[in-house]
Amino acid sequence: xxxxxxxxxxxxxxxxxxxxxxxxxxxxxxxxxxxxxxxxxxxxxxxxxxxxxxxxxxxxxxxxxxxxxxxxxxxxxxxxxxxxxxxxxxxxxxxxxxxxxxxxxxxxxxxxxx
Amino acid sequence: xxxxxxxxxxxxxxxxxxxxxxxxxxxxxxxxxxxxxxxxxxxxxxxxxxxxxxxxxxxxxxxxxxxxxxxxxxxxxxxxxxxxxxxxxxxxxxxxxxxxxxxxxxxxxxxx
Numbered sequence: 119x120x121x122x123x124x125x126x127x128x129x130x131x132x133x134x135x136x137x138x139x140x141x142x143x144x145x146x147x148x149x150x151x152x153x154x155x156x157x158x159x160x161x162x163x164x165x166x167x168x169x170x171x172x173x174x175x176x177x178x179x180x181x182x183x184x185x186x187x188x189x190x191x192x193x194x195x196x197x198x199x200x201x202x203x204x205x206x207x208x209x210x211x212x213x214x215x216x217x218x219x220x221x222x223x224x225x226x227x228x229x230x231x232x
Numbered sequence: 233x234x235x236x237x238x239x240x241x242x243x244x245x246x247x248x249x250x251x252x253x254x255x256x257x258x259x260x261x262x263x264x265x266x267x268x269x270x271x272x273x274x275x276x277x278x279x280x281x282x283x284x285x286x287x288x289x290x291x292x293x294x295x296x297x298x299x300x301x302x303x304x305x306x307x308x309x310x311x312x313x314x315x316x317x318x319x320x321x322x323x324x325x326x327x328x329x330x331x332x333x334x335x336x337x338x339x340x341x342x343x344x
Contacts, residue, residue: 124275151331160321160336161276176331208275212332220266221332223275
């Protein structure tokens with residue numbers, strides 16, 4: 119089945135550690151996105167990528183890094199520079215082809231700092 | 233850049249009643265407006281969308297209307313059921329745009 123997969127579902131990080139969240143899609147979508155969601159809040163854009171080997175900062179990129187070496191994959195690293203990383207992280211993908219098509223979301227990764 | 237506002241932030245309705253959620257956008261170049269439903273602990277799911285070349289779209293109990301002149305669009309849910317309880321997000325994007333701008337969300341509670 120086509121879809122977008124995030125792993126792990128739950129992740130615990132010690133202070134000072136970097137952690138990487140995985141996002142894989144088999145929808146043949148060009149564009150991929152990472153959002154952060156805090157309790158009771160909306161979606162804030164961290165990074166997005168329109169094409170392989172290219173990505174752009176979103177509204178809250180500080181303390182995060184990404185790579186886009188393959189069309190199917192867009193991993194997010196939460197670095198130790200991110201002072202308040204506990205949140206729900208959502209990955210999404212969409213087609214382009216002139217204008218953005220429907221964005222599909224993964225099921226999210228809940229990151230907790232311990 | 234684009235800014236999307238969404239109202240109300242919370243909405244409670246009795247089962248069987250209708251629910252309406254409204255969004256406004258700022259950039260007249262936006263031309264695609266999806267709506268997402270997010271259940272607790274899950275990722276948002278697309279429930280309906282509309283492009284700027286149509287004014288209304290309907291899918292069973294769900295409909296979306298778009299007023300380009302006023303730059304607002306609305307989600308209408310009729311005959312609400314308890315399983316409609318969730319957080320709903322609207323979004324906007326534009327031709328040649330590179331990302332979606334989301335509204336802050338509406339928490340809908342359908343009371344039995």
